[in-house]
Amino acid sequence: MVPNKEAPSWFRLHIGFSFTNSIIFILGLIWSYRMVEKTFLDILITRMWKLYDLKSSVVVVNLHEVITICFVVVFSTATDVYRGRSVRFWMVVFSTTVCIIGLMLNYLEAGNDDKGQLHLWLFFSMGLMDLAQAGLRVTLRVFLEDQFREVDREKGERRLYTKLCWILVSAVAVIFAQFETLTGFHFRTLLLALTSVIAFFFIVFVSGFNFYHKDGESNERNDVRATNEDSKWKMRVILFLVWVSLSILSLVSASGSTFFLIEAITLTSHHKNLFSILVLANLVRCMETTATEVSRCVVAQLKESRDYNIPKMELLRIGIGLGCCMMCCSIAEWTGTHRKYAKGGSTMSVYWLIPQFFLLGLMRGFAKDGFKSLFESRVRPWFKGHGRSLGVLTTGFGSILSIVCVFIYGSGQFKWFQMTYTIVASTSIIAFCQF
Incomplete structure (x- = not known):
């Protein structure tokens, strides 16, 4: 006997959510x-x-x-x-x-x-x-x-x-x-x-x-016919410059996945206990999701009012992300300097790193989703599906830049991490100025 594939009607009526x-x-x-x-x-x-x-x-x-x-x-x-x-x-x-x-x-x-x-x-x-x-x-x-x-x-x-x-x-x-x-x-x-x-x-x-479920969604493909002339040279240049800025931002994001976590584990009292590390890593994911969804809802509401230029709102999201990037790097540099040179810095709590992980999550949520939405709003319908792929490729390019920097500044004694994030802070400022 095959069970009923729909959820109880009470659940659908009162919760507003149905599943199989x-x-x-x-x-x-x-x-x-x-x-x-x-x-x-x-x-x-x-x-x-x-x-x-x-x-x-x-x-x-x-x-x-x-x-x-x-x-x-x-x-x-x-x-x-x-x-x-x-x-x-x-x-x-x-x-x-x-x-x-x-x-x-x-x-x-x-x-x-x-x-x-x-x-x-x-x-x-x-x-x-x-x-x-x-x-x-x-x-x-x-x-x-x-x-x-x-x-x-x-x-x-x-x-x-x-x-x-x-x-x-x-x-x-x-x-x-x-x-x-x-x-x-x-x-x-x-x-x-x-x-x-x-x-x-x-x-x-x-x-x-x-x-x-047995059926696909072949009937929902995007219309491949040409619509209007959105792909102008001006917007192409803007998208390219934004992509370059996000590539630098992705370099900072790559540092967050490596050096931020290394610094965190050096501050834990018990290196075998990863509780604090998981708290910080999950904080980044949580803030990234929150920034993405909240900003997306705000833009959707503005779009319904028709009183705002949506592409400019998406650029504002990216700008907020880059601003969070600058603050994140500045706080990381200050924390690293304090830990090394200030009195009692070697015994500071790992939770002093919460602000930089908090801003790292906001940076990812605002900037990357903003770029994806901006890209999809300015290209022809059949090319919209590539917005997410282009965004993740930007992240990959930032990781490649991180590897290059490791080899450039890692000759002899490895000093990339020891420079207290001066380089990533400088690159974030350059990215913001370019944007």
Whole structure:
């Protein structure tokens, strides 16, 4: 007997949210994937720098981000072209399988007795994790959105419900990741636990195949006919200059994923306890989501009033993001200088770093989403889908710049981190002036 695929009518009427039983099979896999991100991939630098020198660790983490972003573009294109249930289902299966293999290889690499030496085995295992992270980040989201078609929701409503489910499951993952049991795990024990959890929910996901929505969304493709002449040279120049500014901003963002976290872990009293590190890393994600959604709602309200120039409002969002970038770098430089030279600086609390992580999240939320919206508002309909890909490529370019700076300023004694963020603060000011 096939169970009713719709939620109870009382829930739909009183909560205003309807879902199908197929979603139950997906949420567990999303939660386990987010747990892998929160406890391993998002704080990768805190694992690497204990095993390798600082320079090598930063290069590995930035390469991880660059490769992941490239795979995100590939999977985004693939899910846009292939919209059937079976194809997207097998994309999720492939990504999850690669994730499990990657976790096991990292488990074996963590047990390697030859510490301090980078091996091809490490790059191969991290390459698999890059592929898995990108695949699950993209395919799980679109596959979840597909399930809301069974309750005849409009595209905007489906995206809203998908976002709500994603945020709620991510919030649960954040809470679980903060547990003392997980933060106190040895690295190999953590990897083994993550592998077991994601394997279990992977089996649950596969078992729900017959419940998943069968139809694609081929009837919702963007109209490929030409509309009006929005692509003028002036706007092209503006978009290019904004992209350059965001590339510099992404350099600061890459520093936040590496040096900010390293500075945080050096201030923790117990290096094996990652509770404080996870608090700061999750603060960035929380503020990024908050800035994105709040500013997006404000712009939507302004658009309805028709009294504002929306492209200028999007430029204002980007400008606010760059302003947060300058303040973030300035505070980081002041904190680093105080820690090194001020009396009692070596014993300062790790929570002195909260302002710079707070501003880092605001910077990402305002600037990157503002650029995506500005891009989509100024190009032809068939090119709008590339806005997100162009934005993530900007992030990847910032990580590449970070690697280049590491080698330029890392000759001899490694001084990039020791310069108390003077360089990233200077580049943020340059980016703001250019903008």
